[in-house]
Amino acid sequence: MQSPDARLFQAFTQARGVLALELSPGSTIAHEALQQADAGRLAGLVGRDVGTLVPEASELDLVFAAAHFDPAEVLRPGWPLHRRLDELHQRAPKAGHGPRVIAFGADRDGQIPQPLRAEDELRGGSLRVLPFLFAGEAAVAGAAAERMETLLMDRGMAQADTALCAQEAFGARIEHARYLTVHDLAAMTALQYHNLGLDALWRVVEAALLTPDREAVLDAAPEPLLRYADGEARIALFSPDAWRRRYMPESEDDATRLERRFELFQARQRQFAAVLQAHGIDVTFAHCDEAGEL
Template identity: 65%
Template sequence: MGVIALELSAGQQPLQAALRPQQAGALAERLGRDLAALVPQIGDLDLCLAAAHFDPAEALRPGWPLHRRLLELLQRAPGGKQGARLIAFGADELGDVPLPFQADDELRGGALRVLPFLLSGEPAAVAAVGERLEEILLETGMAQADTALLAQQAFGAQVEHARYMTVHDLAAMMAMQYQNTGLEALWPVIETALLAPEEESWLDAPPEPLLRYAGGQAHIALFEPAAWRLRYAPTVVGDDKLDRAYQYFQARQQQLAAVLEAHGIPVTFAHCPGKADPRQSLQS
């Protein structure tokens, strides 16, 4: 599982949500050529591209839904026993984008957009190619100039850089980005949902909100003012200061919830009354 990552110029947004068949096929051909130059064995595998752009969070969701959809479409495509195939999905001839490749409107506007691609074939061959890509793609995965130019012209947006990443490379990049924007405490929860969704993960590090991931969803502790003060502001004096701090805390809860939901992780708020142990409220 990988992506073409398009870094757009500041303020730029693509004019096209997805490419029509001819452009999508041309981009898939350039993708295959560029990847095969790095790992020649890729030429023996099926390569399937979604010629539609998404926010990185949409590609980093539990169960990898964009890549799973590519696999489903690939399995239904003809020619499965006739050698390696190069297949692209995008808009139809009229420019209409099918539902599986319609990006979330609420997540548009970012400077980085990604196009998912999938390599498929004999498990041993896929594993070998995947291992090699994990080793080299982050350092050597810059798209060729004509590939970047094609993407720029086809989508209608100024592209500063175009590069190839595995989904693990993308996750590592997002972890670094979250660290730079003050969201590093939340990343282990997202990582658990992506890589070990059956496991449990806690964010229990005041002054951050209390949060538990389990059972495929995140539960955030919803404190009454008195319970919040007991846990987060026992030494703060003055009603104005307490009100501002409590409002900031509530805004932080909403921010974390929005990030989790962008990654496809459902969020519920658990009421935590009085002096009760809030961890128990999240486990009930």
Template identity: 65%
Template sequence: MTADPDISRHDAAPLVRGVLALELSDDSVPARDAVGQQAAGALATRLGRDLGVLVPGVRDLDLVFAAAHFDPAELLRPGWPVHRRLEELRARAPQAGQGPRIIAFGADDKGETPLPFRADPELAGGRLRVLPYLFVGEPAATEAVSAHMESMLLDLGMVQADTALQAQDAFGARIEHARYLTLHDLLAMTALQYRNQGLEPLWDVLETALLAPADEIWLDAPPEPLLRHAEGEVRMALLGPDDWRRRCAPGEQDEGRLAHGLAMHEARQRQFAAVLQAHGVPVEFVHVTPGQDPRTALA
């Protein structure tokens, strides 16, 4: 279970994607989803300072930051849409003078979060919230920063105390730990988390959806659900009781255990679908005709 070591290889221009990761206290609920523009700029300046100390060359690049927090799944989606939006907004931002810029986005004057940075309320409630940032600049400098950050940030990227306190005050949440991660670090941490939650069989499919969305991959490992990823979506086989029994419990005769097993299989399908959809991967449930080869139904 490994994450692609070079997320940026699919980009036309080099950039460094990362997150400010905030681990909240168990009972803490952030008072705000995003902070105002002034507070966003102040937090971005602290972020640039912290990473400028840790990573040589960071101060030579543009920093683009959204002071809005998300569930990790919202950033780990095909095409990295939140980070892509940051890059689009950077391209439109005016250049005032020479040198690198710090560009921050927050809530508007009415306290509303702009749509690109509005988190999904259905995914709220987790202890880990992440705020996206980008570093962009000349290709050679950006690639050097990217390599350095990938090699050390996971181990050494602790947020300075005053930055963590500022984030805590800004969002109205009690923060236990705060650290800087690359997007690859976040992907690797998510892989580990899913393995610990019993979702390892799904990971190769999800990883393919994120890193190579045009590729085909199957999960065909009974008693797990049968599914196929191709052309950016997942198709999952819905089997009738007899076909499920032949595929997943061929030797079982007890009707009670069979009914329980089928119910557990259907719950597993719903779990897999929920995880994929949280990561922005479309899921289609395909009813398999009794007696039909389920792989043929998904092809």
């Protein structure tokens, strides 16, 4: 599976990535975010690990979210989690000279501020990701981003003490802990969607990530018909008769089988809508006839 289009990389002015935690089967995470002491300790280890592989990163500020998310919450148009980290970085006070390690997590009362709070309905997955970015002088950040792209997918395993720190601090059994760029994460998600038979839908998600101002259309029977434009996906709703004329061969006339296939088609529409919404894409269902005008 190829990495996403280079336009995704070119849109960034920082080196952006995630610490990906693959949970052991049956494991859950006890804490949604770390308090400051643990957040700072884990962030320092992340900076050390990435800096060992990518020396340029050691010259940049590390901004780290000590809270875990579903990959779909990272892979959203406008990259809201990393954009929020950038905003927090801009507001962080400067003390002394040299690169800073800035970690955000739960407050002293254990409350998690809204920008770092994962969505409830997306908390059950076995892969959780902690966003980070390296920011600083543009040329250095660009060099760090380029090197991260070439190294992290193959060599980005977290060191043992980093994985152990994450495991103890979050209260979870972690099978693997590794670093990925956002492009790596997108490529892994594309492969997962391929295995789930969602290749066509991933192309719409990717279009929303890479070229959100352009239109993307999915019109490949027997899949649902949808159009992405202006930040919204419109999924075509068909009456049973319109669906039959558009999707089914004229030779199919078994009423029970047609009814069952139409129910499966509607379930596929709901699946598409749920995936798009997980990626932060608004979905509208629009009635249309078999001509498919949306």
